[in-house]
């Protein structure tokens with residue numbers, strides 16, 4: 001078995017967007033930020049800013065914090081290859097959609 005990265009690390013934009021589709025876009029903490037021209041949350045921002053820089057660290061406090069927020073888990077694909085993928089964000093909270101739109 002090779003060496004695994006221990007925290008959520010997104011190898012490219014597609015992998016990051018896939019994660020956001022699975023969790024962030026359905027999460028209460030994902031929001032528009034007026035004036036910033038962006039949407040997201042502080043946890044996502046922290047990973048975008050520091051996951052690449054810290055992915056090979058072992059005990060750096062920043063890495064420990066990122067590990068706590070978005071850990072990783074092993075996933076075995078149908079071809080039998082096991083790969084480490086980002087696990088569910090520890091602060092993921094399913095957004096509550098209204099059952100129906102209020103009438104005008």
Ligand code: SF4
Pocket residue numbers: 023024025027028029030040041042043044089090091092093
């Ligand atoms: S709290 Fe986690 S799942 Fe929710 S938007 Fe932030 S990074 Fe995504």
